[in-house]
Amino acid sequence: MITKEVLKDIIQPVNPRWKTSITKVEPNHLLTRGYSQEDLIENITLPELIYLLIKGELPTPNQARMLQSVLVSFCDHGITPPSTQAARTMASAGSPVASCLAGGLLAFGENHAGAIEISMKVMQEAIKYKNNSDLTHDLLADKLVNHYLDNGKKVPGFGHRYHKEDPRASKLIKLSYKYDCFGDHMKLALSMQELLWARKGIKMNIDGANGAILSDMGFDWKTGCGFFAIGRLPGLLAHVIEEKNEKPFKKTFSFEELSVL
Amino acid sequence: MITKEVLKDIIQPVNPRWKTSITKVEPNHLLTRGYSQEDLIENITLPELIYLLIKGELPTPNQARMLQSVLVSFCDHGITPPSTQAARTMASAGSPVASCLAGGLLAFGENHAGAIEISMKVMQEAIKYKNNSDLTHDLLADKLVNHYLDNGKKVPGFGHRYHKEDPRASKLIKLSYKYDCFGDHMKLALSMQELLWARKGIKMNIDGANGAILSDMGFDWKTGCGFFAIGRLPGLLAHVIEEKNEKPFKKTFSFEELSVL
């Protein structure tokens, strides 16, 4: 019998009222950011939808093209990134696809995909600071670059372990002009690149370029890692499927090798 | 000093040769599925890229449109799905964005997003079986539906806890005609729907519709959950950002309530 005493053990939530402005769910009807999902399914492009979901409003055609290029640019970097290695290691161990993809995202640490968030945060705070001062982009860039180099640190968004010149960054910079998504943050990034090129032979990387573009498009730095994840997930899936079609549980270490040592 | 003895403790891999056919990484150059990433960034659409990554070849314009609609249809279902609740719970606890997104994907269990994989597997095996027999789609559908109903089980890809008629499924079915991505799997699914509607008042859901479409487009059932993840990730990001802008660590249970019980 369910007595008052027994009920005490049944913990009851206090009307947690999760609020969301993203999607309204009604019987046989779904309204996302104010648009019927039936309409969206037929009429919106994927980059437009992503913009709509995160920003809450539709992009202009140029903004949609820009976001598409940003997301495409994150697509894949072979097996060199930690996220790809982690996801394939899990696939090789026989974990389900969703676990492998989740595992890939968990390798988005501050030294890997996290760089874009740090880069966006630094640029967004710098530009806010600039807007309340009479600094030029060049002077601001000088201060920032000196701050990092004087402390013996890498400048977030610049330099790449594999590429002297990251081919994705230069293309993205060009497209930011073409699609009219070029603003204060990219100006700052380009000033920083000029200094870093002169002093260290270092150029902007994909994180710096996309960080500047997303910032100029008005996205908060907290979304940076998320955009990277959205752009990279299809590539991770391709790797996971590829690995699942290979011999499971790769024997990466052998005793023959070990005993020779 | 590094002696032979010390080296014994250093475990050395036996040339694990991770092979990949997805992206070739060279200094200042990235070639994905045979295309320069610089070209892809400027010229490919996001759905085309996703198709290219997973299939290894470019889609036709109609296939690209179809895949876009499939991915858009996964976009969001408010706060009702376990994946959204999990991701927001983590965001509320102050976990990094990448962890929240990964956590969302970990709730893709067999009762949630996993359904699309099961649905695709069943349909793909059934159609393979049909191709080696003289069964019609209707007879095959009859066998399948009876198998589930006789065992008191739900038919994967049919019925929805919130929608008597899933608005996304009907739209997707129409588009599969329009974009010429309608084939054996969808025929089977529609036959099943006819039977289930007559016997139980149940219709195809988003998993069934997308499962049939992706199968007719030649995607292996193992990719099903991954496509759901790609389509849902932007929505999860929107929820995570929304939650991070609210009061942290929501107190969902209170003692006042508890002591009343």
Added chain:
Amino acid sequence: MITKEVLKDIIQPVNPRWKTSITKVEPNHLLTRGYSQEDLIENITLPELIYLLIKGELPTPNQARMLQSVLVSFCDHGITPPSTQAARTMASAGSPVASCLAGGLLAFGENHAGAIEISMKVMQEAIKYKNNSDLTHDLLADKLVNHYLDNGKKVPGFGHRYHKEDPRASKLIKLSYKYDCFGDHMKLALSMQELLWARKGIKMNIDGANGAILSDMGFDWKTGCGFFAIGRLPGLLAHVIEEKNEKPFKKTFSFEELSVL
């Protein structure tokens, strides 16, 4: 103003009443499985607590000793397991400790830690079947082993890629006698080992031994992977901390090597 219309957008849960019999939470008081946590903190050993949490009752002294040995045996296997490699890869990428540990657990696929669950499931179903038949352990073992070998499959719980004789398994078998935790499942496993040793030169591994012991202790096969996780987590933490003290973002591939090929 909050109108009825606005409220419609606020989704409200239907008193989801999460029930739990594990811990009763009251102001300044916590009661776990009927015991005050203050008492537990001072008086219970860690293996006793783990047994209590999962089983809902206290173990005998021998059961506690046995579970302790089982958990200790999972402690670590150097950098050879996928879970360790995944966790260290994430640590190297700069992910937080909790993400690295979670990532390690995500590599517990069916080819890695998942083996213990499969092994327990097979043994538990076999013994249930035996109890309703007049089969001996030897005959049952014969049927099982033939089933796997005839289909060219590995027998779950037997054989190890690194050890001809898994040193942990033999020790655990001995302790199952010593601690009086030896029963039907271990008898079956030993019969299987005899056959496999004669036919293939293969012995029981840690998954087979612990799977048999946990089954004889009355644990459901669904807990198998969880016990592995509990036993392995401290080792994963040690690896994560060790990796975080090394140079971040190890460059595991170089172009010099690549261009030589």
Added chain:
Amino acid sequence: MITKEVLKDIIQPVNPRWKTSITKVEPNHLLTRGYSQEDLIENITLPELIYLLIKGELPTPNQARMLQSVLVSFCDHGITPPSTQAARTMASAGSPVASCLAGGLLAFGENHAGAIEISMKVMQEAIKYKNNSDLTHDLLADKLVNHYLDNGKKVPGFGHRYHKEDPRASKLIKLSYKYDCFGDHMKLALSMQELLWARKGIKMNIDGANGAILSDMGFDWKTGCGFFAIGRLPGLLAHVIEEKNEKPFKKTFSFEELSVL
């Protein structure tokens, strides 16, 4: 045929030499922190093993008892923590046990289990600072408490949403005397508690108490969240198994409720 051209596509790692001092793996032999695993399995207690894995050396009997109490104290807090809710949400969605446990750990954000790391970091840095000054514990505590309160922030390690007096903290403090694991960090924490009790009616919580104890035992603050994870994992497993025995995919929201609004 494998030509030089084909090989170029096979990316080869440059002897990544993962070093580890934790476990030496040899055929039929495993040596962990210098001890044969066969010996450990029979002779070491679980808390001793955990200490050995993380610290690299064996604890004294008192240190082992202290660590055991610390780990037991993390055992469970019903369904109130985000980690438990996340893990059960995944279990309800039908995700594998390892995914549910991983998901639980991903909810260890800065507002949840992360607090112990922050608390340890603050205390360890404060004590280091004190050692190079002539501050007393009381003066240091005063500075710290003022810093937080003046900025309107919560003091990490103090206060609990459910307990006016966290029953676990008071017990742990007593045991730190009993087991002679009481040092500078606990002295500081007690001074802070005195001030916070007088000014705000707030006491030390489990994070503060365990953070001080682990710090006095010489553990780096980076291990804090990991110890929480080790202590909580058995409780999470109990919740996951409990949830998996309930009706799957709990319908937490209903339209009836929604339409009433």
